[in-house]
Amino acid sequence: MANTETALKEALASIEGATGAALVDYTSGMALGTIGGGKSFDLNVAAAGNTDVIRAKMRTMEHLGLKAEIEDILITLTDQYHLIRLLSGRSGNGLFLYLVLDAKRANLAMARHQLKRIEQDLEV
Amino acid sequence: MAAEPEILDELRRLRARLPQLTGAVAAGRDGLVLAQDAPGVEPDGLSALTATTLAVAIRMTEATGRGEFRELLIRGADGYVATYAAGRHAVLTLLTQDRVNVGRLHLEGRRAGARIGELVDAHEDAHGRTAHGKAAPDGTDREPAAREAAAHDTAARDTARPAAPPNPNQSHHQTQTQDPSRPLPTRPVGARTGTDN
Numbered sequence: 001m002a003n004t005e006t007a008l009k010e011a012l013a014s015i016e017g018a019t020g021a022a023l024v025d026y027t028s029g030m031a032l033g034t035i036g037g038g039k040s041f042d043l044n045v046a047a048a049g050n051t052d053v054i055r056a057k058m059r060t061m062e063h064l065g066l067k068a069e070i071e072d073i074l075i076t077l078t079d080q081y082h083l084i085r086l087l088s089g090r091s092g093n094g095l096f097l098y099l100v101l102d103a104k105r106a107n108l109a110m111a112r113h114q115l116k117r118i119e120q121d122l123e124v
Numbered sequence: 125m126a127a128e129p130e131i132l133d134e135l136r137r138l139r140a141r142l143p144q145l146t147g148a149v150a151a152g153r154d155g156l157v158l159a160q161d162a163p164g165v166e167p168d169g170l171s172a173l174t175a176t177t178l179a180v181a182i183r184m185t186e187a188t189g190r191g192e193f194r195e196l197l198i199r200g201a202d203g204y205v206a207t208y209a210a211g212r213h214a215v216l217t218l219l220t221q222d223r224v225n226v227g228r229l230h231l232e233g234r235r236a237g238a239r240i241g242e243l244v245d246a247h248e249d250a251h252g253r254t255a256h257g258k259a260a261p262d263g264t265d266r267e268p269a270a271r272e273a274a275a276h277d278t279a280a281r282d283t284a285r286p287a288a289p290p291n292p293n294q295s296h297h298q299t300q301t302q303d304p305s306r307p308l309p310t311r312p313v314g315a316r317t318g319t320d321n
Contacts (some may be wrong), residue, residue, distance in 0.1 A: 024227075029227030029229075030230075048225055051225050051227060055225075
């Protein structure tokens, strides 16, 4: 089991092409922890914005009458991938992991697999 | 006030960007409304209460060595009240529903506060307020501002009271805050000026 800081460090270190990561509470839109990003990429802005993405998707699913849960969301930009992975399990309820990848360096399938493992290992 | 339409623009923009926002009031630190976009809310009462809360918040940040006042977040069962510093003379108070994205509320609130602060500060620098005395001259830090805010705050409360008697809740809050706020400003503020200089 890893805590927030360890999990984020691991995401950035072990996932090829990762440039930033955050653990976000989507009931409030605030980040519990961030790593990377830098001056040009404010992860707190991303946390708030992607909270809206998740809320919109959840509302849509509710309107469609879908009972399933969101596992992850992939957003593909011309030069980046953004991966959103919702935490399962009681301690992670209402939280998601957010990962920014450089599209040129990243292996999407591997990144998704590794993020899943980090998520399962994370104890908040 | 000449900057008012621009401040109002800023408040309207906020409403468009934050759907869960139910009201926005820009007020002077003395408790006077500068601009408001808050249907169903009594803006004079709200800004007077803001000034009272602000005075306590400023003393709190000073007493605990947290520096200049930046923001204040209050959560009730049905929503949030957030107050952001807007330059040297004003604050921005936002009312939201409970399901607001607080991360976004902070981002938008801080940004709008800074912009409104620029507008108000530019206006104040150009025209000044002789009736209110000079507010926080640069160089000397927050102490005079805090003392002044406290002084204004009592003045604002006195003038606000006859305006808002129908709301028993409000006057109750006001009388409650009056007791702890009265004796405080003289001591910590006075003690601090001694050690600072």
